[in-house]
Amino acid sequence: MCGITGIIKLEGTLSTEEKEKIQVSMKALHHRGPDAQNVFFDTATGMGHCRLSIIDTSNAANQPMESFDRKHIIVFNGEIYNYKELKHLLKEYPFQTQSDTEVILAAYRAWGPACVNKFRGMWALCIFDKEKNSFFLSRDRIGEKPLVYLQQENNVYFASELPVLLKLLPEQKKLTLNVAGVEQLFLYNQRHLPWNTTIYKEVFKLPPGHNLIVQEGKLHLQQYYRQKHTKKQQPYEVAEAAYEQVIQKAVSRCQESDVPLGMLMSGGVDAATVASHLTNKSIIGYTIGFSKHDPEILRAKKIAEKIGMHHETILLSGNKTRNKFVREYASLIAQFGEPLVLFPTVYTKLIMQEIRKKGIVVVLTGNGADELFYGYDGSNKLLLVSRILEIVDKQRMIKNLLSVLAPLGIFSDNIRDLIGLAQEAPYRRKGYFYRKHAALLRKTLFSKPMASLLAHTDPGEHIDAISKTCAAPFIDAAQWAGLRMENEHSLTLGPDTGSMCCATELRSPFLDADVISFAASLPAKYKVSLRRIENKKIVKKALAKRIGKQLTYQKKQGFGFGFPIAQLLRTEWKKEFLNYLEESLKMELFQKDEVTRQCNDFMNGGRRHEKNMVTLFTLGIWYKHNKHHLQSTARSS
Template sequence: MCGISGVFSKENLEITKDIISKVNNVAKHRGPDAENYFFKNNFAFGHRRLSIIDLSSVSDQPFNMFGCTIVYNGEIFNYIEIRQELLGKGYQFQTESDTEVVLASYKEWGVECVDKFNGMWAFCIYDESQGKFFCSRDRFGIKPFYFIDNPQYFAFGSEVKQLLTLLPEHKANKKVLAEFIVGNEDYHEETFFENIFKLLPGYNLEFDLSEKSIKKWKYYEVKRIEVPKDFDGCLKKYRTLFESSIELRLRSDVKVGTCLSGGLDSSAIASLASAQYFKQTNQKFLSIHAKSFEKETDESYYANLVAENAGLDMFTVEPDKFSFSDVLEKVIQIQGEPFGGPSIVMQYFVFEEAAKQKITVMLDGQGGDETLIGYDSYFNMYLSTIPIVRSLIKYFNPSRKSLFRVNLKFAFFLRKFNGIIKRKLHKKRFSFLNESYFNRIDHTLIFDEALKHCKNDFLFQKFEMEHGIQKLLRYEDRNSMYHGIESRLPFLDHRLVEYSLSLPLAFKLKDNETKHILREMMVGNVPDEVIYRKDKKGFEAPSSFWNQYISESSRNISDSKILKDMIVGDMPKNKALEWRLANIAAWEKAFNVII
């Protein structure tokens, strides 16, 4: 896990150390262990290293071999197996790192090397013989890759903040802001800043150094695979894949721990990882829990049950409302872009505590809900697979001027059989938005795309994996990396994702119970009170903090030039909407954003 950067001058100007170091060191928190550079004519690479595998300096980057130079962020968890395959082909290795395995894989298999990888990555390889940069981002977008492509530069970095150093002004992207207000973001390559883009998950990018042009292509798409017909067979295979995913993600030369909210996903990971870790090291596995000071959002009872049952060494952080206020501006700086709720702040405290305990790798449960129909609103999505309901949805298809979050979960939540389905969603719901913002969202196009992917449970889960999880991964990456911690996500092993999505719906959703196969698998490993609980929370922030933050942000909101331009009418009273407006105002101030 590291921070990467690169700047190529299209005007054939020298990229000095002053230029590249400014870009690179904005992300110095991502790599506290080493700082290095590579210079070549009119371009330069920068790298900040967080040492995880092979801690020696010989594995520092930029790394040169086979006439190629790489800057790389992430981990290839199956690097040992790939290394063995390459040794059989006559390759020799100078280090024990996965970085060298990535370069050797590129040498052997070219751009198809990414098909071999089980992991998370964002990298750029300078291929001198081909006169190109080959860039890639992992299948689900766990690791970030941002870029600029303008008449002056092609440049890239791990965080959007790095690329701001190359722009004369920080201009807001009205389209993305409008989508954020609607409750919909991270569906495409645009960011909250004009002229800064992200490489989409499962995509490769090539930059031709002589033509000074880029091309992008999708190399991965979730596919349906064959699974056993019977539940017991499916359960056995699911356990095998899940345990294999955890085993791979425990590979490390530094201390490993896990997040533990008290929910099913984190409890499953913590329990199985603890058993594997103790078997490997004869030591207790470490876990971090965030305790809420409000009873209704506190999950510490369940976390303690899991920790005691699994023999975990659990550390608990309990931020008060003053702690939230103190770190909120810092979290906005860390994230670099607006975020939709205070749970992101709670997540910050978890990784802060992990850093205090000198944990460098943390497991977490992102992806469990998306792969196993874990959200309550998935019940409403399932209704859409019924022919008569599909017909009704088509009849009440919202117009281009309608307001709704163009996300399957929310779209079908709004269409529950409580009378809402009898009326269309009209623009008046967002009448407070300036037309110049609202008209940039193509609501109908996205709705039709969602409806197309709702023919069966596999397709609407696939749609959610490709669209709904991206912002969660962005939040996780920024919070963990700010504290010099690599976050690893066992549920997002691509083998497990494809298997989970291919399971019969009845094995995931049964008797009003989500994640059925995971619950059954964890019987005997996790306390029943956790397995069968229905009050899902996650690392949820105290509700009083919402109101406090919104109240304290009134000055920022009234001073915001962006909001003055965006808001033209009276807004409805809505806590989530008010949070988003306050967050935009704080982001505008933090990064000197202009309209």
Template sequence: MCGIVGIWDSRGTRAIDRQALLRMNESQHHRGPDETGLHLAPGVGLGHKRLSIIDLATGQQPLFNEDRSVVVVYNGEIYNYGELIPELQALGHVFHTRSDTEVIVHAWEAWGEACVERFRGMFAFALWDENRQTLFMARDRLGVKPLFYAQLPDGLWLFGSELKSLMTHPGLKREIDPRSVEDYFAVGYVPEPRTIFTSAMKLAPGHTLTLRRGQSAPAPRRYWDVRFTGTNRISAEEAQRELLERLKESVRLRMISEVPLGAFLSGGVDSSAVVALMAEQSKGPVKSCSIGFDDPAFNETEFAQQVADRYRTEHFVDRVETDDFDLIDTLAALYDEPYADSSAIPTYRVCQLARKHVTVALSGDGGDETFGGYRRYRMHLAEERMRSALPLGLRQPLFGLLGRVYPKADWAPRFVRAKSTFQALARDSVEAYFNTVSIVRDDMRGLLFTPEFRRKLGGYRAIDVFHEHAQRAGTDDPLSLIQYIDLQTYLVGDINTKVDRASMAHALETREPLMDHPLVEWMATLPSDLKLRGGEGKWLLKKTMEPHLPNDVLYRPKMGFAVPLSRWFRGPLRQRVRNALLDGELNRTGFFNRAYLEHMVDAHESGRRDYSWPMWTLLMFEAFLRVGGHAPAMASAAAAPAETVAA
């Protein structure tokens, strides 16, 4: 696991500013504290920060081919590199290292842009081919590893593993994109391919970008997508047997390491399954790491301990105070963009714990999306059955009216909170799901934003992102559709972002067996009733793991990695939140309606309403502005550049 950066001249061979490249590289020192590498040539500069995992002696980067005409900087792991080496050697390529990095340069020589289709793993890399005058960038299929890029007005291109590396360059304009603000307040992160700034982009998962000197830049090319067909009519028993073998293989591939290796163990189904399969394939005890909380409502350590005891893992537990809110500014600096998932706090802490004992940790991330585990999936399917009973033309006026007149009752038990249900039934499937996952919903954003800000949006709405993905999903199956949307949005923008930044802050490599792309592709061929059956999410995974895990772990209610925001904002963080929302950077942006901010703070403090999630989203946006020192300059949506730019 590493950090990469680069500067490339699209118009000629101007000398690259070495100091600018160094600043970009050192901004990501946390990603790779073991070694630093630079390559400068006319018109191109590449930088690398290395966290040594495989081929400790000879895996330094930037890494070249035999005649030094091709050079690469790379972040990630290609797990099938051992299979690709003899294939490439048979084609005449000579290897000088035992690293997976060298596979990339020879695969490029052999297969060109299609090389990425041969790689199995998590990766983001940039490759310069001197003979072809081509810069080639690629990101793995599921977006585990990040890659940011920008074109400057003078024709220079910047790229890096984190946005902060681009932000060190004086040529990058920090103008906030109003569409990204709208997206952030809807879902809590800035979805790919945009960033918070108009001047920078993320390379989307499963995409490559090929830039040739002197030519116009094409749009990024999609080289992979998952298709939810549901056409595999395998029996449940056969599916369990095949899933177990696929899980074992995925875990085994991710246990290759020349440094200490372990796993996160939360006590949930996904991480417990990974630890169980690691233990069954490991020669020695697995090192497992858990975070406990002093509040029983958030503490899962007893379930993690059951798994640790069963498999005799070397188990490490740190206890965290539930009032562990001192990380707010640390997280704002770490994520570079506004990011509102409060579970980033315990994730940061468990990565901190794990790094004391291991350099590589396997996680259970991706299990909910792959196997159908979120509670919201069950709720959505129940609503879908109700929506299918009436045509949209009847549902919209009937349930729309009920949704408007029924009182909001956040304080009440869920079964009497009918307002949200009525609103959901008045919408189509995509709009209803978007409303379910939104932090600050459409009506609230209408009150939160000023008229000037809404004009800047030019009619853009955050739901447009969901509609775009839904149109490409290629499925009408209700569960498959929202799984596909989550794979394109929430998994990448929230989960993978959270884990990458939190782990790399501690120079810890994380690996995700449940995001193995052949496994994801195979699961997408299975009918939805093997994933969600009888109200039980992850049905196939749980049945498969019954011989390997306690029933208490498999079938208890899902808890999640949560923090007590509502209590914080009425207690120890009360004044801090009031100051941040009413007297901080938010008011200087001109984005927000102060009267509505005052209403939110007063209503939450008094207990009349629970605004904890919208307030946390605002608090993290204020921290982004303050910690990053970002001027509140804002482009209009119409003025923001298109995703395809000219070189």
């Protein structure tokens, strides 16, 4: 796990000033890679790397790394877990290190851009091919590792983090606020700007599962990852055995490390599943809480005892956490460079800080299981809706009747939504909720100039595109969209931001490519039923055989459960909350009277507008620290 930065010249040569900017940008990346910092300069490019040493910790494995004949140079952030397997297939390459980085170089030389199809892991990388005078940038399938870029005239800039990218730009360069991106923050289940957009119009995220080729002055974006969703018909017992095998292999891969590993041991099913498959018995499970009597801690201890794992508890002071929470939240937003409406990122940082003090560099988590195996509470309701829609789709008479009843306005909100979903094309059903919510926001919260700017944009367009790739029942398409876009904040963005600020690497075995493929092939009936206790069905049934039913089927609370964020914003954090709310209004994107009305309702204990208030609060933090990067008037965007 590291940080990368660089400038690619489409024409001309790298100037002294640009070389200096790369050096400056690396200082802003130091938190991602404190172990080594190096640069590579050539006529057409400059690339910087800050290293967190995990695989082959020797200096020989530092980056930027050149191939043995110096024809290829790489900067790479992430881990390729199956690098040893690939190394056996690349015997003709004269390896000089034991690193996964050198395996990437050898794989690229042997297989070209198609090499990424063989990788199992997480990555963001850039390879300079001197022979072809081209650059190959790539990002892992799910987007665990970040990579942003910007093309300006004859330069392409890239970096692991947005604030680092901005340090590469000319001093006078001002950027345009992306109001469509701002809208995304408020919509439905979003808490972030998804991979198809950034807070600035000129800046792009390299989409997960894509490569970017820079050659002959042009940029070519290529998608290499397309997940199949063909359902495999098999007895449940066969499916469960296959599930156990694929999880075991994924957990085994994630244990590849030359530095100490730890396990983020919540009292939940997902962490328990990963922990129960660990073969490295020296790995310690860490649980964090505010009291030794915390139910999460007590449950985690019991699970650890059951599977024979050494377990440690980290206790935080509730008072100290409350006192510094807003400051920590603001610092994480500053590091991320965009609004990220995710308070648990603070918990991630606090946990990683304490674990890092114990000398642990790599931490495994159970992240991703809820999205893949339908563990969220709403999954049962979603299954019911999905089954109803399957019936409606087969019966044209019912569909025609619903189209007649829809305008009458005599139904509850839930029934109206069901009717609305039935009238949509299957691939547009998840996006239906985004379009509906956006219509309300454009009429109420957003200012008239902002609503006008958004008038010709479709807020559900990219959710539709993802859903369209999953020709399956509504529940499968909706959950796939959640994995690929809607839940990026908790799956990839928050974990990377919260851990890398402490120079620790989080690994998620459930996000292994083979686990994802297996989950995509599994019928929904093996994941969820109409009974809430059977959410994440196959995961729980398999785990119960390892730790027992009592521990498996208890309700997980999670760290931070009961920590009254909304109430604290109304009381102890009221001053900061109102100040940042006022800062967001300076953007001239919102109707001040409506914001005031919603704020009063929230301050009086109302929950209806809580998401809007928290989002405005977060946006205000971002704007206060980044408005100097923007063109003078936000509304000009």
